[in-house]
Amino acid sequence: MxxxxxxxxxxxxxxxxxxxxxxxxxxxxxxxxxxxxxxxxxxxxxxxxxxxxxxxxxxxxxxxxxxxxxxxxxxxxxxxxxxxxxxRLDDEGTDLITGLMDLARADMDPSRRSVLGAGLYSAAVVAVPGWQDVVGRIDMIKTNPSMRIGRREVESVIAMTELISGIDDQQGGRYARPMAATFLVNAIGPYLKAEAPDEVRKELLSAAADHCYLTGYMAMDERLDGLASRYYVKALELARIAGDELTFCTTLRGMSVMHGDLGDGPTASRLAQSASAASPKAGPRMRAFLAGQEAHAAAITGDRSLALLRIKQAEAAMEKAESQAKALGSYDPSALHYHISQVRYELGDMAGAIESMQQSHQIREPVFRRTRVRYGGMLAERKFKAGRFEEAFADWHRMLDEYPLIQSGRADDRFREMKTLIQPYLGNRGARELHERTMSVS
Missing domain, CATH: 1.10.260 (434 Repressor (Amino-terminal Domain))
Structure with a gap:
C-alpha cells in the first residue's frame, strides 16, 4: 500500500x-x-x-x-x-481494461479472433461510415500505442454499437454478441489504451460502457446470466469512471430485468430503485423506462401499491415523452404496455395481462423481430392458461413463422414452454397440428 x-x-x-x-x-x-x-x-x-x-x-x-x-x-x-x-485511466482503468479484454477474448468465437472483419462481421461493419479508415487507424494504434485518437474513433464505437443493436433486434443475441466481443477486443481495447484529450477520453469511456452494456444484454438474451453479470459490472465501472449517469442507470436497470427474469424479485426491485435514483436529471422517456421496470419488479415481490404507483408514473411520463421527438429503439408505448401486462400478470389479473400484451403487440415497430417472437409466445401462453385455446394456437403459429429466423435463448424458452403446455392436449386437433409443426422447426 x-x-x-x-x-x-x-x-x-x-x-x-x-x-x-x-x-x-x-x-x-x-x-x-x-x-x-x-x-x-x-x-x-x-x-x-x-x-x-x-x-x-x-x-x-x-x-x-x-x-x-x-x-x-x-x-x-x-x-x-x-x-x-x-x-486518470492510467490510475483507475488499467486493470479494468485488462479484465474487460480478457472477458471479451474468452467470449469470442475462436474463428473470429484472427481477422477483424471476418464473415458476418465484415458484412455488417461496411454500414459504419468511414469504416475502412477506422480499420486502418486501429491497425496503426496496435503498432503505435502512443498515437492519439479523436472523436472519429468515438463515433465509430457509437456507430458499431448501434449497428450491432439493430442486428440483435432482428436476429437475436446469439448472432450479434460475437461481433460485439470482437469489436471490444480489436477496437475498443486499443482505443482505451491510446492517448486522447480528456474530453475525448470521457466520451470514449461512455461509448465503451454503452457497448459493454449491450454485450451483457445479449449474453442475458442467450440465458448466459453469469456472463451477462460480468459484462454489466464492467459497464458500470466504465460508466462510473466516465461520470456517465445515463449508462450507469441503464445498466442497473438491465441487471434488474435479468434478476426479475430469474424470479429474484427483491434483488430486481433493489436494482430498479437504484437505477431510478442514479439518474435524477432523466427526461420523461427515461423516467418512463425506469419506472416501468420498477413497477414490474415491485409486482414480482407482491408489492401491489408500489407497482401500481410506478405504472401510473410511467404512463404519465410516457404521455409527456410522446409529445416530444422520439428515436427509434427508445422506450415507447409498446414497451410500456408490455410492462403493464407484466404487472397485471404478477398481480393475478390474467385478462388484463392479455389485453395489455395484445396492445403492446399491435403497436410494436416491425424491426423488433426478436421481441415480437418472445412476447408473442408469452401472449399465447397466457391465452392458453386462460382457456382461450384457439387464439393461443393462432398466436403460436405466428411465433413459429419467425422463430427460425432468430437465435435467442429467451425465445428458445418460449418455444420449449409451448411444447410443454400443449403436450397433455394432443387429442385436440389444434394442439396436434401445432405439435406436428414443431417437429420440423426443432
Missing part, C-alpha cells in the same frame, strides 16, 4: 452520506470481493487507516470501494469523489 500525508475527508463524507459505519463498509467491500472471486478480510481498522492516517487502498480495492459506494448512493462515484486523486 502507498501512503499520503493527509486524512481522507472525501471518503469520510461518502461514508456519512451512505449511513455506514466502519464495519458495515468493510463488510460491503469484502462481499463485493467475494462476488468477483476474491477473499478479502478488511475490518474496522482497515477503514480507519484509509480515513485517518493517509493509507491509500491498493488499486483493486479502490475499484471495489467505488463500486459499492456507487450502488449504495445510487449514483456514479469517481476516484476524485472518494479522495483517491484525479481519475
Amino acid at each position: 502507498s501512503r499520503t500525508r493527509r486524512q481522507n475527508e472525501a471518503l469520510r463524507g461518502l461514508l456519512y452520506e451512505a449511513g455506514w459505519g466502519y464495519g458495515q463498509f468493510a463488510r460491503s467491500i469484502n462481499a463485493a470481493g467475494t462476488r468477483t472471486g476474491l477473499s478479502l478480510r478488511y475490518d474496522n481498522s482497515s477503514v480507519s487507516h484509509w480515513l485517518n492516517d493517509g493509507t491509500m487502498p491498493r488499486q483493486g480495492t479502490r475499484d471495489l470501494i467505488l463500486d459499492v459506494l456507487s450502488l449504495r448512493l445510487r449514483r456514479p462515484v469517481t476516484a476524485a469523489d472518494a479522495g483517491f486523486g484525479k481519475p
Whole structure:
C-alpha cells in the first residue's frame, strides 16, 4: 500500500452520506470481493487507516470501494469523489481494461479472433461510415500505442454499437454478441489504451460502457446470466469512471430485468430503485423506462401499491415523452404496455395481462423481430392458461413463422414452454397440428 500525508475527508463524507459505519463498509467491500472471486478480510481498522492516517487502498480495492459506494448512493462515484486523486485511466482503468479484454477474448468465437472483419462481421461493419479508415487507424494504434485518437474513433464505437443493436433486434443475441466481443477486443481495447484529450477520453469511456452494456444484454438474451453479470459490472465501472449517469442507470436497470427474469424479485426491485435514483436529471422517456421496470419488479415481490404507483408514473411520463421527438429503439408505448401486462400478470389479473400484451403487440415497430417472437409466445401462453385455446394456437403459429429466423435463448424458452403446455392436449386437433409443426422447426 502507498501512503499520503493527509486524512481522507472525501471518503469520510461518502461514508456519512451512505449511513455506514466502519464495519458495515468493510463488510460491503469484502462481499463485493467475494462476488468477483476474491477473499478479502478488511475490518474496522482497515477503514480507519484509509480515513485517518493517509493509507491509500491498493488499486483493486479502490475499484471495489467505488463500486459499492456507487450502488449504495445510487449514483456514479469517481476516484476524485472518494479522495483517491484525479481519475486518470492510467490510475483507475488499467486493470479494468485488462479484465474487460480478457472477458471479451474468452467470449469470442475462436474463428473470429484472427481477422477483424471476418464473415458476418465484415458484412455488417461496411454500414459504419468511414469504416475502412477506422480499420486502418486501429491497425496503426496496435503498432503505435502512443498515437492519439479523436472523436472519429468515438463515433465509430457509437456507430458499431448501434449497428450491432439493430442486428440483435432482428436476429437475436446469439448472432450479434460475437461481433460485439470482437469489436471490444480489436477496437475498443486499443482505443482505451491510446492517448486522447480528456474530453475525448470521457466520451470514449461512455461509448465503451454503452457497448459493454449491450454485450451483457445479449449474453442475458442467450440465458448466459453469469456472463451477462460480468459484462454489466464492467459497464458500470466504465460508466462510473466516465461520470456517465445515463449508462450507469441503464445498466442497473438491465441487471434488474435479468434478476426479475430469474424470479429474484427483491434483488430486481433493489436494482430498479437504484437505477431510478442514479439518474435524477432523466427526461420523461427515461423516467418512463425506469419506472416501468420498477413497477414490474415491485409486482414480482407482491408489492401491489408500489407497482401500481410506478405504472401510473410511467404512463404519465410516457404521455409527456410522446409529445416530444422520439428515436427509434427508445422506450415507447409498446414497451410500456408490455410492462403493464407484466404487472397485471404478477398481480393475478390474467385478462388484463392479455389485453395489455395484445396492445403492446399491435403497436410494436416491425424491426423488433426478436421481441415480437418472445412476447408473442408469452401472449399465447397466457391465452392458453386462460382457456382461450384457439387464439393461443393462432398466436403460436405466428411465433413459429419467425422463430427460425432468430437465435435467442429467451425465445428458445418460449418455444420449449409451448411444447410443454400443449403436450397433455394432443387429442385436440389444434394442439396436434401445432405439435406436428414443431417437429420440423426443432
